[in-house]
Amino acid sequence: MTMEDDIKTASADAGTNPADAATPAAERSTFQRILTVTVGPIVAAFVLSAIILMLVGVNPLTYYGYILERSLFSGLGLQQTATRMAPLLFLSASLIIAFRAGIWNLGTDGQFLLGAVISAATAPLLVGVLPGWALLLIGFVLAALVGAVWSVIPALLKAYQGVNEIITTLMMSFLGVLMASTLVKLVFRDPTTTVPQTRTLPVEDRLPRLFETSISSGLIWGLVAVLLVHLMMTRTAFGLRLRMVGANPAAAAHAGLSVPLLTMATFGLSAGFAGMAGASEILGVAGNVRANWDPAYGLMVIPLVFLARFHGVGAIVLVFFYSALMIGSESAARRLGVPQDFTLVLVASLLICLGLGEFIDQRKRKKER
């Protein structure tokens, strides 16, 4: 019942996420609610992190100043921020499908890396053999397929045996990460380099850049993926079937839906998008996969998707915010000597404060009833 409740409040509260701020709140004024659930917690998180920064002897204003300057107010930084969004958006799409369908796919990291490796292994070999667009298309399709294949075991276990997918997808994720690294070292290694890594896709064969900037067009595809997934889950018959299986499998079986097949479809789609996230990073930005490379974007995106309450537009806004933070803090770390991992402190305090904001909001609404 708890998860259903969550989803119920999630759909009922879609108006509280920043993207939908225009929707009027039912009881308290919209302004107050935005204050409690978004603006307030964000300010609180920055204050909290500022205190920690002061304790280690760094001027928080300088630090935050760098972040803003580097990620948003400098042309290059803004471009980097936008480029970083692409894989995160694909991962958001993956998680929106899974979570709305009641499946906890926590194995996106493994699916992501395997998708990245397969696209990095094939794309450079096809340069000159196929036209550029076909090469990229094949890279994405293969990545999606490999990601989906990696979810088959958890999917079968969940669909036909009812095995908890949280555990199986996490386990498969660890295996996937190690498998990716093994493949790079043993199978797809570029013989011309000394460091273990795959062959590199030449810059001119990667995803085209937008206009005259360095922004990868993966951003556009990521945005399209999130919006399409959002519309699919909320507006189509197929999406409703998936959501029904997630919300009440007994009712779905009663209504004549094939619960196991739809569960398999959820896994396949979700893992497929995770694989494409990997491809977007490789074919758009990195060009190759180094052994032991694991950005762990998958687990990072989970809280963002939750805070967006599985809403596509909300997820896009939060992904943008988060990318800016990552890019900004990377350079702030270099200049000020604050370890780069301090981003995690900032993000963690943000999550805690946003969670507290939700809690306060829930309590206030309960009191009003």
Place this chain on the structure above:
Amino acid sequence: MDIVTETPTNLPPEKGAGIIGIHGVTKRFPGVIAIDDVSLTFHPGEVHVLLGENGAGKSTLVGILAGLQEPDEGYLSLNGQKTRLSSPSASLDAGISTVFQHSVLVPTLTVLENLTLGAPWYERPPRDRIAARMAELKNEFALSLPLDAITGELSLGQQQQIEIARALLRDSKVLILDEATSMLTPQGAEELGARMQKLVKSGLAVIFITHKLAEAYRFGNRISVLKQGALAGQMGPEQIGSMSEDQAIDEIVRMMFGREAATTSNTHRESTARDEVVLQVEGLTTPGDADVMGLEDISLTLRAGEILGVAGIDGNGQKQMAEAVAGQLPVTSGRVMLDGEDISKATVAHRRRRGLRYLTDDRLEEGSVAAFPVSENTVLKDIGQPPFWVNGLERPQRIAQHAREMIANFSVRTPSETTPIGRLSGGNIQKVLLGRELHGEARVVVFNKPTYGLDLQNIDTSRQRISEIAERGLGVVLISTDLDELMALSDRILVMEGGRIRGIVDNDGSGEALRLRIGRMMAGEEEHKQASA
């Protein structure tokens, strides 16, 4: 929350002085006034029955007494003192124990562990003391419980006994039983009635919530009738004592509806059966195990316009039969034919489109998706079908319009079609499901306990609808545990016991003789009756 076992429960009954009072209490929920200015006094030594239709405010009243909700206006009093019950533990500390409609025991723990839940964490469960008290309770109230049994393995009746025992071990002064007989067999309900009388003789006040009129008369010392959140009338012990059951029921019905009971008449409908066979089931067999009863060789024939009643004690394979016919339950052998076409291999969705409809009895867990709005719930069985979806794309306006029509046609009480269906009362959810099954071209409708838990007026309307469906020439399979309902509506009555058909009798209007015949078939072998108790 301490379990105090020293003080005896045998307090002398204090007649006249109320132990808890409710004074001018009003409780509002979004769009609905659940309770409207209700004042009641509960006395020790009395079974006080709260009677009302679905949505009359009974559950809200229980919630207020159990400390789950606080009144918006008015106040509670305890032994004449104004008081607040702001949490469930405050209610327990005040000596009020509540046995909810759905069990709140931990199924994987033993009976003893369940009885000691809520005791301070640093204490060892006082097994000897509890065993001694249980022995006393066994003598006084016929509560017999195996302390080391796993709770989930006991029958629902026994689980209810655990909850009553827990209340007694707490030395509660007031025991609230919310729809306590709804999951019991008739025999179990009688036992509960006798037990309640023993409890009040020992000085407790028992508040018994029900929507069954006969139970109110048989078990209650005082009856309060709630109607749409307001107190519609009360009958004291003297008044009840001076009336026969029929008189009392007439009086209660008058309070509840302001009209005489027309629904209890025994006249059964004119048969509208035609010659044409719409549904034929041959030798249907399903696998069974310890949890699920299997079906054995079920064969039946249903003609157009006919109502075939299915009688039996709940849990004797009726649900499995309905599911097997609807295609939800895999069968090991047997055939299902609709309009002469073999549909044994067809999927649920295909059978539905062919006109075979199944209205489940499990409204919340199977029939609806609680978190989805009413509008989506009205079309859950037609996902992807026009006119609600075109090329797989949802048409929200069309669905909303369809839902609004259904809300109007079936008088569903809901703030709007966008309200999550889980917030509606059981009766209103049932109306949505009924509307959903009747939508489109139906040939055969299998009703599983369609009027279970509905209020009298809705039972009436539902039965009329079922008659109308048969009149239109559809075949109806009506599964019910209410023999009166079956005898009022059916052309023939099939009796199930232990997953088998015990017999099919014509509903010839022979009244009591027929009832006895069916009753004997329902009883079947004694062990099956026990198992389903």
